[in-house]
Amino acid sequence: MNRRDMLKAGLAAGAIGLAPRLASAQATTYAPVPKGWRTHVLTTRVEPTAGATKAWIPLPTFEAPDWQRPGGVTWTGNARVAERVRDPKYGAEMLRVEWAADQQAPVIEVVAQVQAQNRSVAPGQGNAQPLGDAERKLNLMPTTFLPIDGIVKETADGIVRGKQGDLAKARAIYDWVVENTFRNPRTLGCGVGDITTMIRTGNLNGKCADLNALYVGLARSVGLPARDVYGIRVMPSEFGFKALGAGSEVVSKAQHCRAEVWLAGSGWTPVDPADVRKVVLEEPPANLAMTDPKVVAARRALFGSWEGNWLAYNVAHDVKLPGSREEPIAFLMYPQAENRSGFLDSLDPDKFKYRITARELTA
Numbered sequence: 001m002n003r004r005d006m007l008k009a010g011l012a013a014g015a016i017g018l019a020p021r022l023a024s025a026q027a028t029t030y031a032p033v034p035k036g037w038r039t040h041v042l043t044t045r046v047e048p049t050a051g052a053t054k055a056w057i058p059l060p061t062f063e064a065p066d067w068q069r070p071g072g073v074t075w076t077g078n079a080r081v082a083e084r085v086r087d088p089k090y091g092a093e094m095l096r097v098e099w100a101a102d103q104q105a106p107v108i109e110v111v112a113q114v115q116a117q118n119r120s121v122a123p124g125q126g127n128a129q130p131l132g133d134a135e136r137k138l139n140l141m142p143t144t145f146l147p148i149d150g151i152v153k154e155t156a157d158g159i160v161r162g163k164q165g166d167l168a169k170a171r172a173i174y175d176w177v178v179e180n181t182f183r184n185p186r187t188l189g190c191g192v193g194d195i196t197t198m199i200r201t202g203n204l205n206g207k208c209a210d211l212n213a214l215y216v217g218l219a220r221s222v223g224l225p226a227r228d229v230y231g232i233r234v235m236p237s238e239f240g241f242k243a244l245g246a247g248s249e250v251v252s253k254a255q256h257c258r259a260e261v262w263l264a265g266s267g268w269t270p271v272d273p274a275d276v277r278k279v280v281l282e283e284p285p286a287n288l289a290m291t292d293p294k295v296v297a298a299r300r301a302l303f304g305s306w307e308g309n310w311l312a313y314n315v316a317h318d319v320k321l322p323g324s325r326e327e328p329i330a331f332l333m334y335p336q337a338e339n340r341s342g343f344l345d346s347l348d349p350d351k352f353k354y355r356i357t358a359r360e361l362t363a
Contacts, residue, residue, distance in 0.1 A: 031239075031305070032119070039071075039113065041113050043109065043358075045107070046337065046354045047353050048337040048339075048352060052337040060312060061073065062315070069115040071113035074111050075109060079097045082095060087320075090317070118306070121269055128264075128265060128268075131262050145196075146193065146195060146213060151199050152196060170261045178273045178299055187206045188347050190209040191206035191211075199214075211273055212271075216261075224261055227259065230331050231310050234358035237307060243282040244283075250355065250356070251357065256310060269304060270304060275306075279295055280295055317331060
């Protein structure tokens with residue numbers, strides 16, 4: 001039996017009787033649906049080291065009427081300049097900060113309030129308004145790490161060959177990414193999303209910013225508008241999936257990139273093949289088979305839905321930080337800071353130094 005046949009057999013088995021292998025039915029249920037808004041407070045405290053005099057802090061102010069409502073943003077600290085600014089191309093919002101050159105203990109603390117809820121759509125169904133021409137063009141164009149020609153398009157053409165319609169193509173690419181990639185725990189941070197190198201070398205591994213970028217690039221190359229959505233996990237999974245939620249109130253390393261594809265009817269449709277591979281690798285007892293009920297449940301749900309235990313920052317690529325001397329960064333999902341020598345290591349919050357905490361407002 002080949003790998004694809006094994007997968008089909010596993011899906012069927014998962015549907016008819018594998019669930020009893022687990023101690024709890026909840027552990028094999030992963031079906032996010034909107035249940036109402038929850039309010040979160042995200043606090044980012046930045047105290048950069050190494051003589052840094054500038055910082056840029058992503059703000060969770062992405063707005064989506066059905067799943068995220070940004071609220072107020074406040075800040076305190078000893079910065080000489082602190083202002084909210086936006087990336088002109090994608091609208092990514094950040095707090096731009098500058099300290100005096102002789103400031104010995106620079107600090108800024110940003111508090112953002114955001115409402116979020118689960119989202120779930122029937123892919124390709126519904127009455128979403130058509131995508132505007134400008135937004136369609138933006139979400140079909142190449143970026144530094146997301147080319148849409150050459151080996152990327154050749155790969156995508158092979159994946160969707162014989163598929164009729166956008167929904168079938170979008171699903172085929174999702175299944176291909178789920179089946180042919182793996183999550184690499186040694187990848188730094190969330191990865192960088194260099195999909196050409198991934199395909200050319202055959203090393204189809206990484207973390208969310210790699211695997212979901214692969215989905216986005218492949219989709220764009222065959223004419224499907226798609227985008228990465230950069231954000232951060234803020235709560236545990238309501239379904240008990242340890243791999244798919246924040247483990248504590250300290251979320252300094254809980255960044256996560258999701259993806260969306262535009263489909264007529266359902267509009268921006270959530271997809272997250274990277275989280276399927278995260279369940280495979282990390283969900284206890286770890287290194288699960290593709291036929292494991294947990295994997296089957298996550299795979300089924302993550303084409304069309306995601307949990308509201310995550311907040312979105314932006315959908316920006318190739319971000320030139322205003323006032324920075326450095327080249328554009330691939331995406332803005334971590335606090336950034338700069339000294340005379342360049343950027344501090346944004347993937348090392350303890351050395352950088354920054355701390356991000358999240359809590360829910362229940363009153």
